Amino acid sequence: MSMNPIRLVPGSGMVRGMALTLRRFFEPKATIRYPEVRADIPPKFRGRLQLLYDEYGTLKCETCFQCAQACPIECIDMGGMDTKGRFHVHWGAAETYGERREESALRRSGRTVPDPAYDHFEGVDVGAVDDILEGFDHDPAHLLAILEATQAHYGYLPVGALKRISQVTGTWYAQIYGTASFYGHLRFEPPALLEQAAAMAARRPAEQAFLAGLGASLSGGGGDDA
Amino acid sequence: MTDVTILPTPRSWPAILLPGKDAADPTDLEAAMAAGAFAGLRLALRDLGATGTTAAIGASGLRGRGGAGFSSADKWRAASATPASSRVVVANGYGADPSSATDRVLMERNPYAIIEGLAIAAFAIGADEAIIAVRADAGATIRILKTAVGAAQDAGFVGLDAFGPGHHLDLSVRTVQGAYLLGEETILLKALEGKRGQPEQRPPHPATRGLRGLPTVVHNVQTLATIPWIVVNGPEAFARIGAAECPGTILVQVRGPEASGVAEIPLGTSLRDVAALAGTPTGARKLKAVLVGGPSGGILPPDALDVPYTFAALRAAGAHIGSGSVIVADDRACIVDLARVLTRYCADEACGKTIPCRIGTRRLSEIGDRLAAGTSRAGDLDLLTDLAADIVGSALCDHERLTTLPLVSGMRYFRAELDEHLERGSCPAGVCHPIAMAASATH
Ligand SMILES: Cc1cc2nc3c(=O)[nH]c(=O)nc-3n(C[C@H](O)[C@H](O)[C@H](O)COP(=O)(O)O)c2cc1C
Ligand code: SF4
Ligand code: FES
Numbered sequence: 070m071s072m073n074p075i076r077l078v079p080g081s082g083m084v085r086g087m088a089l090t091l092r093r094f095f096e097p098k099a100t101i102r103y104p105e106v107r108a109d110i111p112p113k114f115r116g117r118l119q120l121l122y123d124e125y126g127t128l129k130c131e132t133c134f135q136c137a138q139a140c141p142i143e144c145i146d147m148g149g150m151d152t153k154g155r156f157h158v159h160w161g162a163a164e165t166y167g168e169r170r171e172e173s174a175l176r177r178s179g180r181t182v183p184d185p186a187y188d189h190f191e192g193v194d195v196g197a198v199d200d201i202l203e204g205f206d207h208d209p210a211h212l213l214a215i216l217e218a219t220q221a222h223y224g225y226l227p228v229g230a231l232k233r234i235s236q237v238t239g240t241w242y243a244q245i246y247g248t249a250s251f252y253g254h255l256r257f258e259p260p261a262l263l264e265q266a267a268a269m270a271a272r273r274p275a276e277q278a279f280l281a282g283l284g285a286s287l288s289g290g291g292g293d294d295a
Numbered sequence: 296m297t298d299v300t301i302l303p304t305p306r307s308w309p310a311i312l313l314p315g316k317d318a319a320d321p322t323d324l325e326a327a328m329a330a331g332a333f334a335g336l337r338l339a340l341r342d343l344g345a346t347g348t349t350a351a352i353g354a355s356g357l358r359g360r361g362g363a364g365f366s367s368a369d370k371w372r373a374a375s376a377t378p379a380s381s382r383v384v385v386a387n388g389y390g391a392d393p394s395s396a397t398d399r400v401l402m403e404r405n406p407y408a409i410i411e412g413l414a415i416a417a418f419a420i421g422a423d424e425a426i427i428a429v430r431a432d433a434g435a436t437i438r439i440l441k442t443a444v445g446a447a448q449d450a451g452f453v454g455l456d457a458f459g460p461g462h463h464l465d466l467s468v469r470t471v472q473g474a475y476l477l478g479e480e481t482i483l484l485k486a487l488e489g490k491r492g493q494p495e496q497r498p499p500h501p502a503t504r505g506l507r508g509l510p511t512v513v514h515n516v517q518t519l520a521t522i523p524w525i526v527v528n529g530p531e532a533f534a535r536i537g538a539a540e541c542p543g544t545i546l547v548q549v550r551g552p553e554a555s556g557v558a559e560i561p562l563g564t565s566l567r568d569v570a571a572l573a574g575t576p577t578g579a580r581k582l583k584a585v586l587v588g589g590p591s592g593g594i595l596p597p598d599a600l601d602v603p604y605t606f607a608a609l610r611a612a613g614a615h616i617g618s619g620s621v622i623v624a625d626d627r628a629c630i631v632d633l634a635r636v637l638t639r640y641c642a643d644e645a646c647g648k649t650i651p652c653r654i655g656t657r658r659l660s661e662i663g664d665r666l667a668a669g670t671s672r673a674g675d676l677d678l679l680t681d682l683a684a685d686i687v688g689s690a691l692c693d694h695e696r697l698t699t700l701p702l703v704s705g706m707r708y709f710r711a712e713l714d715e716h717l718e719r720g721s722c723p724a725g726v727c728h729p730i731a732m733a734a735s736a737t738h
Contacts, residue, residue: 135648209489210488210489210507211489212489212490213471213486213489213490214489215489244490244491247491248489248490248491250491251473251474251491251492251493251646252472252473252474252486252492253472253473253474254431254472254473255473275475275640275643275644276393276475277393279393279394279590279636279640280393280394282636282639282640283394283622283633283636283637285636286628286629286632286633286635286636286726287622287624287627287628287633288627
């Protein structure tokens with residue numbers, strides 16, 4: 070086996086490395102105009118998951134949990150603001166995938182997963198959740214009814230309760246949270262006392278706002294002051 | 296009973312859905328039977344048989360009243376042709392449009408027609424499960440439906456051995472709530488399964504793969520309530536009512552200067568006659584536009600009023616039947632402001648599953664906001680045209696496609712008014728507060 074003699078000179082590797090860095094530094098940047106142009110990507114390349122911001126600086130992610138539900142090994146989990154402006158759960162950085170996988174394995178085994186990001190959502194007595202689940206035969210097909218009963222009991226859906234539902238029924242947390250965050254009548258934090266009265270009065274806030282807007286638009290009075 | 300007014304219609308218009316006289320108690324089964332309830336189901340079971348019933352509905356030309364106007368018999372055939380251990384029929388009584396009470400009025404006044412229609416459809420496709428889905432906050436409606444279902448069960452029209460020994464029909468009333476989109480059939484089925492309410496790629500259509508994977512026929516409650524009439528009076532009699540390509544009657548919610556209420560009209564009636572049910576603007580006020588189809592409706596000008604009220608004609612005009620809502624706007628209304636309110640609501644209610652849904656509808660509504668605020672950018676109307684075409688071309692469900700209608704129809708028929716906002720930052724109707732005025736108004 071013959072060797073390139075230069076490779077044998079000590080320190081030459083570093084010089085060659087620096088030369089490569091310098092060359093790359095002055096090369097033109099390549100922006101690939103995807104989807105018109107597609108880069109030649111190795112078949113196993115998966116890139117790095119990163120959440121993006123739109124031009125107004127708002128996180129584009131809607132916390133819809135579709136990616137978390139689609140990922141076969143549960144390495145994706147969500148955090149940030151959801152569509153209703155609520156902060157929730159957390160986003161595992163690419164670096165922590167190893168850790169997430171271990172957690173997922175634990176989660177699937179049915180045991181509680183210690184997760185510091187959830188800590189400040191804890192502190193509810195989940196006994197009531199167990200009773201509710203009992204009443205629905207632990208059947209995830211009744212998830213909406215289970216969530217409604219849970220909210221009726223606590224006044225909102227505590228994360229601890231959702232985790233308990235996940236743990237007992239074996240339904241993915243992502244699926245439970247994804248379902249709960251879709252329906253307008255379900256909420257994740259206790260309504261402030263004053264707000265509760267208002268919430269009772271306006272049980273269909275989005276619809277009421279729409280009807281009010283429509284009425285204002287049609288009577289020609291215009292938006293706010295009419 | 297509802298607080299909703301039933302608007303008087305010409306005596307020559309047939310009444311299929313809303314019985315002429317108000318029953319004292321709509322849940323009184325004996326009275327309903329004396330007026331003919333469940334005669335259709337008996338005919339279907341004894342004389343027509345499953346295929347005969349489907350053939351009769353096919354021959355009648357019945358199209359779904361839920362908005363898209365799809366052939367009902369085609370759905371039934373698809374469902375019965377799919378091999379399955381069990382099948383499901385769902386009555387869509389969600390009534391998504393907050394400004395339309397058509398379906399609620401029907402459920403409260405004529406619950407047995409819906410139950411009978413459900414039973415006939417279930418018998419025809421070989422279903423053993425039927426669900427009436429209704430909104431959770433419609434207390435009175437739910438009570439009436441539950442009482443009626445109980446009575447129909449006791450009388451043996453549904454329930455154990457309803458279609459003969461060993462042929463059951465399990466009928467339940469289920470409540471759902473929490474999103475406009477629950478009216479869309481695949482989303483409604485998701486809610487009934489306790490899942491996040493996002494639509495599915497079609498095909499497979501629910502008729503072949505729906506609730507829990509079973510073939511599922513979803514019909515609007517009006518469609519179902521029409522079925523007994525067809526079975527009793529025959530498809531030929533039905534085909535003679537209304538428009539040739541979509542026979543029968545439909546409920547509309549008309550809101551105008553003099554009245555607001557629900558009416559039953561023959562399909563194919565001119566939009567002018569429909570709008571006139573709530574009076575026409577008089578005196579100094581002039582009719583400016585008619586909003587047809589609900590939150591995602593089209594805004595049509597007075598000279599489009601000759602359009603017949605049918606699925607195809609309204610779509611061609613840039614509107615749709617949708618929730619049956621017809622709203623008359625006089626010259627005080629600003630088209631830009633109206634389109635902005637509608638588009639914003641539709642964008643807020645979009646489920647977030649796909650890019651046209653999540654981002655497209657939002658960008659669309661921002662164009663409306665900019666027009667109304669006098670902050671439009673050059674090329675905004677071209678952007679609107681392009682974006683609307685992209686959304687229509689790539690949408691997953693109809694909601695996104697329909698969300699383009701208010702702004703696109705506004706641009707099509709009221710271009711001068713849009714240009715006024717765009718180029719001069721002024722609102723001819725004096726409704727919007729364009730930027731120049733807004734700045735001084737804050738002091
Ligand atoms: C955004 C959206 C909302 C809808 N809302 C309703 C509704 O409130 N009630 C209804 O019957 N159909 C609604 N539909 C139509 C249903 O998806 C479905 O087509 C209908 O229930 C089928 O019944 P049909 O065959 O009797 O028309 C909606 C569709 C869309 C896209
Ligand atoms: S949660 Fe939804 S919006 Fe956010 S990254 Fe995942 S798929 Fe995208
Ligand atoms: S996919 Fe979200 S509304 Fe249609």
